[in-house]
Amino acid sequence: MTRLVRAALLQETNRGSVDANLGAIEAGLRAAAAKGVQLVLLQELHNGPYFCQHESVAEFDRAEPIPGPSTARIGALAEELKLVVVASLFERRAAGLYHNAAVVFDCKKEICGKYRKMHIPDDPAFYEKFYFTPGDLGFAPIQTSLGKLGVLVCWDQWYPEAARLMALAGADLLLYPTAIGWDPNDDAAEKSRQCDAWVTVQRGHAIANGLPLLACNRTGFEAAPTSSIESGGRGLQFWGSSFVAGPQGEVLAQASTDNPELLIAEVDLARSESVRRIWPFLRDRRIDAYGDLLKRYRD
Numbered sequence: 001m002t003r004l005v006r007a008a009l010l011q012e013t014n015r016g017s018v019d020a021n022l023g024a025i026e027a028g029l030r031a032a033a034a035k036g037v038q039l040v041l042l043q044e045l046h047n048g049p050y051f052c053q054h055e056s057v058a059e060f061d062r063a064e065p066i067p068g069p070s071t072a073r074i075g076a077l078a079e080e081l082k083l084v085v086v087a088s089l090f091e092r093r094a095a096g097l098y099h100n101a102a103v104v105f106d107c108k109k110e111i112c113g114k115y116r117k118m119h120i121p122d123d124p125a126f127y128e129k130f131y132f133t134p135g136d137l138g139f140a141p142i143q144t145s146l147g148k149l150g151v152l153v154c155w156d157q158w159y160p161e162a163a164r165l166m167a168l169a170g171a172d173l174l175l176y177p178t179a180i181g182w183d184p185n186d187d188a189a190e191k192s193r194q195c196d197a198w199v200t201v202q203r204g205h206a207i208a209n210g211l212p213l214l215a216c217n218r219t220g221f222e223a224a225p226t227s228s229i230e231s232g233g234r235g236l237q238f239w240g241s242s243f244v245a246g247p248q249g250e251v252l253a254q255a256s257t258d259n260p261e262l263l264i265a266e267v268d269l270a271r272s273e274s275v276r277r278i279w280p281f282l283r284d285r286r287i288d289a290y291g292d293l294l295k296r297y298r299d
Helices: 018-034 057-062 069-081 154-158 160-168 188-209 226-230 271-278
Strands: 004-011 039-042 084-094 097-106 111-116 142-144 147-151 173-177 213-216 219-222 236-239 243-245 251-254 261-268
Touching: 004 018, 004 213, 004 243, 018 039, 018 069, 018 261, 039 173, 039 213, 069 084, 069 097, 084 147, 084 173, 097 142, 097 147, 111 142, 111 147, 147 160, 154 173, 154 188, 160 173, 160 188, 173 188, 188 213, 188 236, 188 243, 243 261, 251 261
Parallel strands: 004 039, 039 084, 147 173, 173 213
Antiparallel strands: 004 261, 084 097, 097 111, 142 147, 213 243, 219 236, 243 251
């Protein structure tokens, strides 16, 4: 038995404006549809630059409601091209209340599901806690015509708990819109360690849950905003390397580090059944002994 899904990751660079970025997304979606793709994953916060390199109240002007103008445009394309699309937007929920949200369209213009990023980082050049309220929708897969999508966002990808909870809720695959890159001052060895760790931890989530996994990252250099430069910011070199892994962690396809790319791979959702039969991790979990996971730290 097979259950093939032809999936694409649209690895892009910031094109300088919302209209230019959405134009590149439209071109990518049309190219994907022409190649028989059924599911497209976009990168994190694809409408503009990764503005979280600094803290500035002016950046809140980038946020928009969901539904809003971007969801209308992407939804119309999903309906026209008969695609399942996972988009990533800066959501304005109310004045002073904003989220980093992923939105799913199932071959229709209407939104079929939404996820709000749960884990919010606050690190040099990734000052997301200033902008985003932690998600409140939980770890709930989104039902589509292709299966249940376990959509998570960027920093979520380092947490095995997030992937596990999506798997326990019946996700058929895991998807991570992402924006991660190097400090230009990092040396080659440190850059290699960071990117390898990023790929490895996500392959581990695929293995531990017996699920295929898609991770779509940005690419290109984004200069630090002026205020960030004044405080020592040097910009970010997003490392691309978007990839698709199977349920045993096998890498099915991987993009380059430094170029926009439409990465296409065939994913067999039925393989999860056979993999879980030989590696029954869910069966052997000691749920009676995991109470300490609810603690911040076991003193």
